[in-house]
Amino acid sequence: MSQSAIDLPSRLLLNLKPWRNATAWHIAFSGGLDSTVLLHLLAHLAKTESLPPLTAIHVHHGLQAVADAWPDHCRSVCDALGVPLQVVRVQVQPGASLERAARDARYGAFMDVTQANQVLLTAQHRDDQAETLLFRLLRGAGVRGLSGMPRRRPLGGGHLVRPLLDITRTELETYASENHLNWIEDPSNQDRQFSRNYLRHQVFPALTARWPQAMATMARSAAHLSEAQGLLDDLAQIDLSQASTPSDFDWLGLPSLELAALEKLSVARQRNALSHWLEPRTRLPESDHWSGWDSLRDAAVDARPIWRLADGELHRAGGRLWWLSGGWLSPVLAAGEWPDPALPRALPGNGVLTLTGQIPDGPLQIRYREGGEIMELPPRGHRDLKRLLNERGVPQFVRGRLPLLFKGEQLLAVPNLQGLEGGAAGSWNLHWQPPNEDQGLS
Structure with a gap:
């Protein structure tokens, strides 16, 4: 056996040392060369090392007829190695890029199976890293x-780990x-x-014929850039802490930033901070x-x-930036009567209302703004609702979603706004819990 094949298990163990206390290791097992080597290595290491329980995950995309035989192949390999296998069938959404759609479906399946304190292991190697760098550069x-x-990186409730990124494709083939x-x-x-296949079969053979260490040096460049990105992330955290x-x-539960703090930064730092803030929330726009x-x-x-961004919208109101997505971008539906005000009132797509204290006599109704609403405020008399909302600086995007409590044609209360949310002398109070992530927000 060659020296590189002998070293491979020890190098893999070293790379996985931080994850030895995970409750489970899931191996993304396509049945191809790379994942077959990873699975074989781990199954044999498990005989002599104390490793977390191993399972293999095979994702069946259903894109080629020949792929229908792959789950059986994967099952036979796993049976021979004594590793349980889970086959997950996914629907690949049609789109401009079949590669991206298949990847999204695959990683969606991986996310579902990776629970808290569990690790999903994938078999990308150093050559894949070099291809990724050149592909993205182009x-x-x-x-x-x-x-x-x-x-x-985080995945589902746990983490995705790539333990072979310092291993070459040649070393895997030898093993x-x-x-x-x-x-x-x-x-x-x-x-x-497919672009990656073109790079692999056409471009990289020409590159390595001229520069034999091209793969290694490109992977090293990716590592340098990763370190640089870490420094940019640190800078973004500093800038975002100020904003x-x-x-x-804050009771809206929406992510927001102070605009003035961002405007003090250079344009490059503004973009760096915003990119860091938006990245977990939406696909970022291209530089153009x-x-x-x-x-x-x-x-x-x-x-x-x-x-307007891919997965939501950034609004400006009250000197702040606000991130809106999901249900916040959908129109509110009529709420109507509140038959039992002693119980919380769920609003279709718009959170929950509760009344506390000495509940006013009914019948009560929930409506939304149409314009021209008047509210009586002793001792100020009748006041236009629009002016009252202006006085309190209520963001425009909130105004149409504020549930208003009516008795007949009389506007009794506007929730959560001081001086408007209840009866005289605080005898009762109207509170609105806006929709959260569980109610359809991204």
Whole structure:
């Protein structure tokens, strides 16, 4: 057996040392060369090392007829190694990029099976990292994209870990040959219409013929860029800490930032901080489409600018930026009567209302703003609701969602707003719990 094949188990164990206390290791098992080697290595290490319980996960995309035989192959390999196998069938959504759609479906399945304190192990290696760097470079990626695939990242309730990123494809092939492993050859891997396959079969052979260490040096560049991205993330945290000030409307439960704190930064630092803040919430725009941020930031004080992104919208109101997504972007549905005000009133797509204290006589109704509403405020008399909301600085995007309590045509209360939310002398109080993530927000 070659020296590299002998070293492989010890190198793998070293890379997985931080994860030895996980409650389970799931292995993403396509049946191809890379994942077959990873599975074989771990199954044999488990005989002599104290490892978390191993299971294999095979995702069946249903994109090729030949793939129907792959679950049986994977099952036979797992049976021989004594590793339980879970086969997950997914629906790949049609779209412009079949590669991306299949990946999204696959990682959605991985997310579902990875519970708290569990790890999903995937078999990407150093050559894959170099391909990723060049592929993203050709697409104009920034530092984050050129960092390549991270060695670890959160996934589901646990983590995704790539323990082979310092191993070459040649080393995996040598191990597979010396251990007489059998694996699936996916015909689509030869289809050079796919960009990654074109790079693998056309571009990299030419590069390595001229520069034999091209794969290693490109993977090293990805590591340098990953370190640079870490420094940018640290800077973003510092800048965001200055902008993450309290708001009178924190009860909305919406992410928000103070605009003035961001405006003090250079344009590059603004984009860095915002990218860091938005990244867990939405797919980020390409660099050419950041003009939406400029328009939002520079709009007149009395304007109501909106920056529409892939998975939500950034609004500006009250000197702050607000992130809205999911149910916040859907129109509210009529609420109607409140038959028993002693019980909480669920509002369709708009949270929950509760009345506490000496509940006013009914019948009571929940309505939303239509314009022209008047509210009686002793001793101020009758006041226009729009003016009252202006006085309290209520963001425009909230006003149409505020549930209003009526008795007949009399507006009794507006929830959560001081002086408007209840009866005289505090005899009763109307409280609104806006919709949260569990009620359809991203």
